[in-house]
């Protein structure tokens with residue numbers, strides 16, 4: 001079986017969010033599952049892709065890609081990494097800019113890319129059985145396939161899958177784009193139109209054989225207006241092709257036993273796990289400039305997140321006084337909206353000994369924070385899957401999350417009586433519900449008596465978190481089943 005992933009970002013080449021991590025892992029996981037699969041990935045050749053990769057790419061050929069009334073140049077480059085071939089599509093007008101998104105012509109840029117994905121097959125000779133597109137940036141490719149390529153050899157039986165990583169972003173533009181820029185007419189025009197706009201994600205929902213979200217709970221949630229960002233009608237009408245498969249994480253790269261950033265390394269089987277976690281915590285507190293307590297142990301709560309409304313930063317800001325009134329320390333690492341950055345700076349100024357906001361992108365520090373923290377707070381308003389709660393659990397940082405989307409599917413509330421569960425949860429998007437969950441989590445922690453029930457709970461919930469199975473293998477199997485069901 002031949003599978004081609006089309007994506008606007010992919011680790012290790014370019015990343016703005018979890019989409020890049022998924023595209024960096026799922027193709028490899030499929031290949032490991034079944035080495036006879038031919039899995040390839042195609043992405044734009046952005047200016048931001050590091051020179052070392054550019055130097056190693058080979059030029060395969062070029063082609064002009066018709067889009068509406070224009071013909072646009074497209075160079076095709078290839079690069080092999082760990083058994084996967086990556087194709088990079090070059091057009092300097094569209095992609096030689098700093099950054100990936102946020103330009104006035106993003107609609108045209110990614111319509112071009114989506115069309116170029118199909119057109120470039122004539123250069124590479126790689127016609128997949130399944131074209132797997134991701135989010136709005138590539139969602140219109142299945143519609144272009146139907147509108148312009150279906151009758152040509154190579155494309156006739158090609159099937160399509162659309163993954164929805166975040167339904168908030170839909171590629172919505174003025175509807176003149178559909179005919180004037182994308183060149184679509186007739187029924188294809190209607191498929192790209194939604195509520196009077198161009199909607200590239202909706203085009204993908206219409207044209208793809210399967211629509212897969214990144215967790216089963218999110219697949220249910222987006223059938224309702226609270227979560228659907230206006231797409232509930234079309235999703236309910238196309239429910240027959242909608243499902244959810246939870247993402248995994250890279251267990252090799254994220255292993256507290258051999259990650260070089262983590263001192264000392266630790267494993268769930270260590271008899272002195274708590275002491276090693278404490279050593280990691282002291283180290284990270286020192287780096288952050290927060291005081292370390294030698295007499296009593298204070299839990300460190302971490303948030304590592306994009307600072308957007310999706311992530312529930314508003315709840316934290318609303319309840320921060322009550323949280324920080326307790327004997328806790330908190331670190332937030334992330335970048336994002338200015339209003340959140342400035343609110344966090346203000347909290348830091350008010351609680352300099354207890355709270356630290358690191359408002360920059362620092363991968364090495366993030367590993368240390370996962371390893372050094374006791375709890376990981378993620379009160380998302382919505383969360384299609386969420387990867388950081390899984391990373392946190394792997395590093396023994398117990399999640400405190402809102403029961404939504406992938407958080408609901410990966411974090412099981414801890415029950416002391418049964419010793420089951422791997423985190424603490426709350427239901428409503430409400431600051432006081434979140435506060436209650438934080439208090440429940442911390443209550444377990446503060447026990448000084450090492451033979452007490454709550455101290456045992458503290459250790460059990462941490463171990464449960466560390467042993468939860470977030471490997472890609474399970475999910476890759478499910479994707480493969482979906483592919484087989486359509487071809």
Ligand code: GLC
Pocket residue numbers: 017018019022165166214247383384385386387406
């Ligand atoms: C988006 C979602 C996140 C998900 C990721 C990868 O970033 O917001 O929940 O984990 O995509 O699928």
